[in-house]
Amino acid sequence: MNKKQKKMLIRIIIAFILSIMLKLITKLVDFNTITAGNYIIFVLYLIPYFVIGYDILKKALKGIKNRQVFDENFLMAVATIGALSIALIEKSTEYTEAVAVMLFYQIGELFQSYAVGKSRKNISELMDIRPDYANIEQNGNIERVDPDKVEIGSIILVKPGEKIPIDGVIDEGKSSLDTSALTGESVPRGVNTGDEVTSGCINLEGILKIRTSKEFCESTVSKILDLVENASSRKSKSENFISRFAKIYTPAVCYSALALAVIPPIVRIAFMNLPPLWGEWIYRALTFLVISCPCALVISIPLSFFAGIGGAGNAGVLIKGSNYLEELAKTKYVVFDKTGTVTEGVFEVDGVHHNVLEKKELLEYTALAESFSTHPISRSIIMAYGKKVNQKRVKNVQEISGCGIIAKVDKKEVAVGNAKLMKKLGLNYSECHNVGTVVHVAINGEYHGHIVISDKIKPSSKEAIRKLKSIGIKQTIMLTGDKKEVADAVADELEISEVYSELLPEDKVEKLEEILKKKNKGDVLAFVGDGINDAPVLTRADVGIAMGAMGSDAAIEAADIVLMDDNPLKLSKAIRISKKCMRIVYENIYFAIGIKSACLILGMFGIANMWIAIFADVGVMVIAVINAIRTLFVKNL
């Protein structure tokens, strides 16, 4: 509990004790027999009333001054002042009710601020990845410095138990890393000299010397924190609906209450020849005001989304706003990219078929030409080449998305890529009988052979597609720039129902538009890619989901949702989290509106009094908030 909450608790206790004491006194002494007794007890009751309610009265006054009259403070102020006035006029000495309404309202507020604070703290603890310092070696001493101050290319030291503060490459050392804060995965990842490591992971064993490859503000940790901090600013439709609803609803309730107070008594005198019973009807109108307080909705719905995003983040799924969470729950079509999404994106060289050059030379030229690219194919070929590439030998690199690369290596024109590239350059090439992705190589306009590479399907891809189907995804579709044979084989293996292959990045967008046009209006299409050659599609889809926050920056930027550990299984998890969250949001909407409408009707007929009203209001709010917090728990989804 923070200071403010403690202060409120003390106020609640004082007001509670004072009103009990006053109640006892009125039981023992009949104030109506004392001169001005009614006024004395009234003034005495004002003490607990102001103790508990002064801030609400102040806020209500401020609202009136700012011409934003209708809010819950106004409702509470009018209801309680009204109740006090009626009791004063009727000389009933029954002032407890007004104090009790304020008291319970404040108990509700206290509970809510505690619950919201608690869940916020919980989430920021779950996302506790912000490193406080980096160790730097300076003149033989190890010094702790602010991660912000570490320059690219510095060597930082990470001891066992410490967080890696900045992205980089291991220069020396061997260890295993706890990546769970980022990915939600509990199995440690073994790392060795030369491996890339991501900030936010915890070093479990040996001392690591890491050469930083980014500045702190560009590192994974900073990006994720930015993302999470900004997530609540993107509101979902349900949240917008509720805030618009509250704007219309509260004034509507106030005017109805006014009508309830005035019309029945007038009708009674004018047409029915009955006593008007002003007190009775005004009391009903005030009860009506208390019941109708919309705080259960106004609080619980944003809280549900907040907890949903937090729970997802804890499971390694970053959602950039509640609007995406809401959309995700309606997903019916899932479109996949192939390379790096359902496959590892780590190609193995199966064969080098050459005619003029030696095999080694062919591989060398290819690796050199590919050396500036971040495409999975390039990285794999460089890996297969195995030796250090001297990038100084490479000039004029031109990467043609979805086709390949043209570059000058040792003053020779080297073109490496698929059949499309060869056709584009007007070169003859020979087909390959092996199944696999083929990288053709031409040097100075002469065809020199090809390298056959193959990619492995991720171990969890098949299960991922099956799970998607089992949670009601209508169709799974794959788009890829790779050869038809390879694409079909992968889709077959994974039981993906539709495949489109040999697409350039712009063809992928076009295909996606076609699918978007065909689908039903309420259905949502999600595209899942790794951000390499598919950033435009990520942006175009209803929901863009990127694999691999661990690698590609383009993906984090373009996507609405990021799966932190490249695991396609997280997809169905993310959808289930969103569905649970939306279910809870709707439960709360129906529950709150249902109970309130029932109480409103009872109040109108004079069956529900103000006690029932305040219990209904605070009770509904407490239940709705507890229900909302359930969205935080996503472990077993």
Ligand code: ADP
């Ligand atoms: P995907 O849609 O499967 O992610 P891309 O659109 O990235 O594939 O690439 C499509 C095809 O273009 C690849 O299968 C490959 O044949 C060719 N290609 C793209 N980039 C390169 C490259 N850097 N080197 C060689 N071939 C490439």
Ligand code: MG
């Ligand atoms: Mg790709």
